[in-house]
Amino acid sequence: MNYIRKLRQKIAHTFEASGEYQRAGHILDVMLVCLIMVNVVAIVLESVSSIAKQYHEEFFLLEIVSITIFSIEYIIRLWTCVDRVKYAAIEGSNTKRRLHYIFSPLALIDLIAILPSLLMFFFMLDLRFLRVLRLLRVFKLTRYSRAMQLLLQAFIDEGSTLLAAFFIMAVVLILASCGIYLLEHDIQPDKFGSIPAAMWWAMATLTTVGYGDVVPITPIGKLFGGVITLVSMGMVAVPTGLLASSFSEQVRKRRQVFENAVHEQITNGTLSEEHLSHLEDLRYKLGLSKLEANKAIKVQLNERSEHMFCRNCGKRP
The missing domain is CATH 1.20.120.350 (Voltage-gated potassium channels. Chain C)
Structure with a gap:
């Protein structure tokens, strides 16, 4: 066993x-x-x-x-x-x-x-x-990709917030479909003959894709479409901003974890080979580059040296 x-x-x-x-x-x-x-x-x-x-x-x-x-x-x-x-x-x-x-x-x-x-x-x-x-x-x-793992963790951490944002987008999608249906179904029954059919236009407009195969032609319909387009620009930016912010936060957290580990491993102002090997393992798991890791080690060593030696005389206090 x-x-x-x-x-x-x-x-x-x-x-x-x-x-x-x-x-x-x-x-x-x-x-x-x-x-x-x-x-x-x-x-x-x-x-x-x-x-x-x-x-x-x-x-x-x-x-x-x-x-x-x-x-x-x-x-x-x-x-x-x-x-x-x-x-x-x-x-x-x-x-x-x-x-x-x-x-x-x-x-x-x-x-x-x-x-x-x-x-x-x-x-x-x-x-x-x-x-x-x-x-x-x-x-x-x-x-095998640390960047993909960061993105996956960002999705997990912001899951409830993203669901709320997509729920709001779904509500706006339904409202836009109903509005364009009421304004255009008499003029274009082949394209806006029902609310489900109007959802294609609403989806293309809300995602700011705008294929152009289905467009309103009445003045009030064009005005309504312009308003929906302006609203959609802000709506689409919400999930993107959330993911970008969470991704950046994940990177910051991993850097902080590595810096804390370096701080704990330093003994008498130096790092032994065993400690450096342990930090290299941690660097790989966290997905940090060697440049970032070396910078964190250098910063922590400098901070520890400042506390260990007097700035004026250079001797240990």
């Missing part, structure tokens, strides 16, 4: 690219990212009938190899998740910890990446639809 537990811990550290397994973890990440990109390119090319017929066997072999690797990765991550700090802190059995992991965003993305192919192998379903679903594997890059 101890051997199995140690093996599980080693594999967990490798997947997390931490400690002495950092290099092995980096290599594994690069290999999986390359496999994902190859899959995306293959799925796109497979949609071309001539290419799909000519290289049918190659595409099928690639799919078999890919689904096998992704399935093994998912199973191993599920098995080793109990040794991660985030899930080890959960009280209860390992089964409970694994259930928490299964419903985490990144685990769900991993499951979505393999589920369409598994369904294709075991059930007779529309292959064209399943092939398109396989493109969802591109979301697996979220696990």
Whole structure:
């Protein structure tokens, strides 16, 4: 049992690219990212009938190899998740910890990446639809991209606020559809004959796309359309501003976490090799660049030196 537990811990550290397994973890990440990109390119090319017929066997072999690797990765991550700090802190059995992991965003993305192919192998379903679903594997890059993880966390943190903003947009969409229907349905019954039909114009106007295939032609309709356009410019900016602000806040928090870690690791105004190795692991997990990390270390060392030595005489107080 101890051997199995140690093996599980080693594999967990490798997947997390931490400690002495950092290099092995980096290599594994690069290999999986390359496999994902190859899959995306293959799925796109497979949609071309001539290419799909000519290289049918190659595409099928690639799919078999890919689904096998992704399935093994998912199973191993599920098995080793109990040794991660985030899930080890959960009280209860390992089964409970694994259930928490299964419903985490990144685990769900991993499951979505393999589920369409598994369904294709075991059930007779529309292959064209399943092939398109396989493109969802591109979301697996979220696990290996720190920027994508920041964006995902921004969505999670601002979830309730974004829902409120989209609810308001839905209300405005309905009001705009009803208004343009009342003003234009007599003049253009083919385009504004019903409120659902008018929603196409309202959606294109509210998103500031304005395709121009459906437009009001009466003076009052044009005035109403102009008002909706002005309102939409502010409405669309709300979710964008929220995400931009949350993304910036996530970056600031990660920098602050690293600075606090540097402050705690400094001993007698210096950092040992062990401390630097620990900070390098933390830098990678937080997705900070080496330039940002070195700047934070330099700032913290300078601040500690100012407290350790007298500014006037240069001696320890």
